[in-house]
Amino acid sequence: MSYHHLSTSERGSIEALHKIGYSVRKISMEIHRHPSTIARELRRNSCDNGYIADTAELFQQERIPAPGTRCKCTKEIKAQIEAKLDVTWSPEQIAHTVMKEQVCFKTIYR
Secondary structure, eight states: OOOOOOOHHHHHHHHHHHHTTOOHHHHHHHHTOOHHHHHHHHHHHEETTEEOHHHHHHHHHHHSOOTTOOOSOOHHHHHHHHHHHHTTOOHHHIIIIISTTSSOHHHHHO
């Protein structure tokens, strides 16, 4: 199954249909999207003034991670992690004590 972000025109349609009182299911039928997609969009991007497509577009752009985001692990941090793993510490122990939450235990597992 493929995944596609909502387009600007779809957000505009959601805004217009939501303002005239269409239900989530009715909006989903109109723009041919799953009802949970519409409900999630309305929940995430509604503000005090209701759902505004332009504002929703800005919120969505802010949630996209910056390109080229790198791991926080430096060579020194990796060396500390490997030393603790050699003495049989778990990744959770390392992340919560030695690294003081600088590196997530999932990163250590990877």
